[in-house]
Amino acid sequence: MSTTDNHEQRSARIxxxxxxxxxxxxxxxxxxxxxxxxxxxxxxxxxxKLLQQxxxxxxxxxxxxxxxxxxxxxxxxxxxxxxxxxxxxxxxxTGPAILGSVRGQAYHYLAKPVNTVTLANVIQDALAAPAAxxxxxxxxxxxWVELLVPCEASAPERVQSFLxxxxxxxxxxxxxxxxxxxxxxxxxxxxWGGELDPRRRVRISFLKTVRFLMYRISDPGAGFQxxxxxxxxxxxxxxxxxxHMSEREAQGLRPGGFGLLMAGQLVDELVFNEAxxxxxxxKYLN
Amino acid sequence: xxxxxxxxxxxxxxxxxADGRLDAEAAPALLAACESHSxxxxxxxxxxLAGVAYxxxxxxxxxxxxFQLVGKAGGLRLIGARPQLLQLLEIxxxxxxxxxxxxxxxxxxxxxxxx
Numbered sequence: 001m002s003t004t005d006n007h008e009q010r011s012a013r014i015x016x017x018x019x020x021x022x023x024x025x026x027x028x029x030x031x032x033x034x035x036x037x038x039x040x041x042x043x044x045x046x047x048x049k050l051l052q053q054x055x056x057x058x059x060x061x062x063x064x065x066x067x068x069x070x071x072x073x074x075x076x077x078x079x080x081x082x083x084x085x086x087x088x089x090x091x092x093x094t095g096p097a098i099l100g101s102v103r104g105q106a107y108h109y110l111a112k113p114v115n116t117v118t119l120a121n122v123i124q125d126a127l128a129a130p131a132a133x134x135x136x137x138x139x140x141x142x143x144w145v146e147l148l149v150p151c152e153a154s155a156p157e158r159v160q161s162f163l164x165x166x167x168x169x170x171x172x173x174x175x176x177x178x179x180x181x182x183x184x185x186x187x188x189x190x191x192w193g194g195e196l197d198p199r200r201r202v203r204i205s206f207l208k209t210v211r212f213l214m215y216r217i218s219d220p221g222a223g224f225q226x227x228x229x230x231x232x233x234x235x236x237x238x239x240x241x242x243x244h245m246s247e248r249e250a251q252g253l254r255p256g257g258f259g260l261l262m263a264g265q266l267v268d269e270l271v272f273n274e275a276x277x278x279x280x281x282x283k284y285l286n
Numbered sequence: 287x288x289x290x291x292x293x294x295x296x297x298x299x300x301x302x303x304a305d306g307r308l309d310a311e312a313a314p315a316l317l318a319a320c321e322s323h324s325x326x327x328x329x330x331x332x333x334x335l336a337g338v339a340y341x342x343x344x345x346x347x348x349x350x351x352x353f354q355l356v357g358k359a360g361g362l363r364l365i366g367a368r369p370q371l372l373q374l375l376e377i378x379x380x381x382x383x384x385x386x387x388x389x390x391x392x393x394x395x396x397x398x399x400x401x
Contacts, residue, residue, distance in 0.1 A: 121288055121306060153311060176370060184343055187310060233378060241379040255354055256347030258378045265377040 012057040012127050013037045017047040017073065018089070019065050023112075027060060030116050031123075044068030048076055055082035058126060060119075061106070063090040063097050071097075074104030085126045089114060093165040095142030102147070102162050103137050109161045129154045133198045142166060145206040149186070151194025151220075155202075156183040163206055167213065170285070174213075178283045181266035182215045184259045185279055193219025193277055213283045223275035234260040288312070290337075291319050299330045299394050305337030308345030316345075320352045329360025332393040336366025346374055353384055361385065363393035 014036050016027045024040055031038045039054065041047040045067035051059070063070035074086060085107035090097060093111050101109055107126055110119065133150035135158075145163065149155050160179055167175045186204065194200040205216040229235050230247040237243060244257050264270045269282040289312035290305040300323045304316060320331060331352065338345075353362045363385040367375070375381040387393035 124288055157307075157309075180340075180342065180370070187342070191310075242383075254347060255350040256343065258346055259343035262343050262346070262374055262377050 011035070011037065013039070013055065014058045014060065014123070015039045015041065015047065015050060015054075015056045015084070016060040017041045017044070017065065017070070018060070018062040019043060020062070023062075026116065027119070030120060034120065042066075044070065044073050047073050048079075051076075051080040051082075051084075053081060056084040057082075058123060059084050059086045060089050060123075061086050063088060063092050063101070071100040071104055074101070074106060077105065083131075085129075085132065087122060087126060089119070093168055095166060098162050098165050099137075099140040099142065099145065102135060102145075103140055105134050106162075107132055108158055109165065111165060125154070132158070135159070136201070138203075139205075143208045147204050148201040149190075149204055150198045151190045151196055151200045151202060152198045153187075153190070153196060155190055156186045159186065159204065166206065166208065170213070174283060174285075177266040178213055178215070178281070181263040181270075181281055182217075184263040184266075185215075185217050185281060188259055189217050189219035189221075189277075189279075192224070193221030195221070211285055213285060214280060216278065216280045218278040221277050223273075223277035226272075226276065229260075232257040232260055234264065236261075289315060291316065293319065293323070295328075296332075296390065297394050297398055299332055299397055300328045301332045301334060301390060301394075303334040303337065306339070308335070308338045308341040308348065310342065310344035313344045313348035317348045317351050317355075320355060324355055324359070329356045330397045331356055331360065332363045332365060332387075332390060332397070334366045334390070335364060335368070335371060338368065338371065341371050341374060343374075346378060346380065349384065350380060361397050363387045363396060365390055365393050 014031055016024060016038060018024045019042050028038055028040060039050060041050055044065040048068060061070045061073060087108045087110060088101045088106045089110045089112060091112040098109060108122055110122060136148035139146035149159055160183055164175060164179055189202045190196060194202055200220045203218040207214040231244055231251055231253055233244050235244060248257055267281045267283045271280045288306050289308060291302060293300055293302045302319060323331060356362050365387050367386060387396060
């Protein structure tokens with residue numbers, strides 16, 4: 001990040017909306033110490049008024065607010081003076097809160113309690129990221145979420161900031177494994193299938209049943225031929241764990257090629273369609 | 287989430303601490319930092335990953351690239367790796383070739399010898 005970028009970020013205007021005065025004071029102290037210009041609101045109606053009258057670069061938004069809730073605040077975004085990114089910071093991690101935030105085009109979701117280092121990092125990243133294309137919601141059931149995701153490098157972390165909470169009742173190790181496999185494959189789809197073109201979109205589905213957790217990722221590219229993946233670790237023979245490295249060297253590629261291998265080991269099943277531009281990953285529960 | 291890097295010298299060895307996410311966005315910065323040390327002739331590096339809460343395949347690839355960068359002239363040791371990272375190193379079988387040490391002292395001892 002350049003010095004200019006840092007300077008521009010530090011002059012950013014941030015609105016923090018929370019009815020907890022202690023939390024608000026902590027956030028205000030943090031943001032002011034970082035050099036941001038900060039305004040605050042303790043209820044939804046005041047937040048709406050400020051958003052209609054003043055321009056902001058970022059909003060930190062609680063959901064459980066007196067007057068008008070956070071989701072109501074989001075719903076009125078068309079009447080705001082500017083279109084800041086919104087980071088929801090809430091203790092509510094129920095399906096309706098998460099999915100309502102996605103529908104309301106929140107940029108990121110952070111569950112309370114949140115430590116100040118994480119908060120500062122997420123704020124910095126959100127301010128540094130280019131204006132994000134919207135996530136289009138095709139289905140917002142807690143057990144079946146379907147989204148169209150723009151092919152942006154920031155999308156996997158952004159999407160995962162919401163979806164991870166829909167897996168909240170699963171063991172942490174399971175959530176982390178599936179989440180990492182999903183992010184690997186979504187990044188592949190965005191980078192190779194969508195060529196990091198934000199106008200192109202990847203379709204993702206998240207299904208959760210009593211017996212399994214499933215993600216499906218469909219990218220806009222032409223797919224690939226597995227027999228041509230000699231530069232990927234997933235094609236190595238078991239007695240040659242680094243056989244792909246010589247192929248990468250020959251092709252002038254950096255060391256690597258582990259993404260598919262990792263994703264396949266982190267879930268129970270990984271299934272591609274014939275063209276290899278759609279993949280389903282499944283984690284069995286119980 | 288941004289990756290914060292801090293480096294210092296200990297017994298002639300670079301100790302590079304990373305905090306944050308080691309992903310596609312951050313991996314180039316980590317590699318560039320090590321290339322910078324290597325270019326100055328500091329080819330023995332201890333990479334402290336205790337502050338890395340998330341790592342993806344690009345992060346793993348960066349670690350491998352650093353290993354190859356300094357491997358012949360000096361050496362790389364990893365310390366502080368969390369279970370998630372250790373799991374990925376096992377999956378990729380890199381655990382068997384990368385030097386993973388218990389702590390900074392052990393890592394430096396293995397690079398320069400114990401006093």
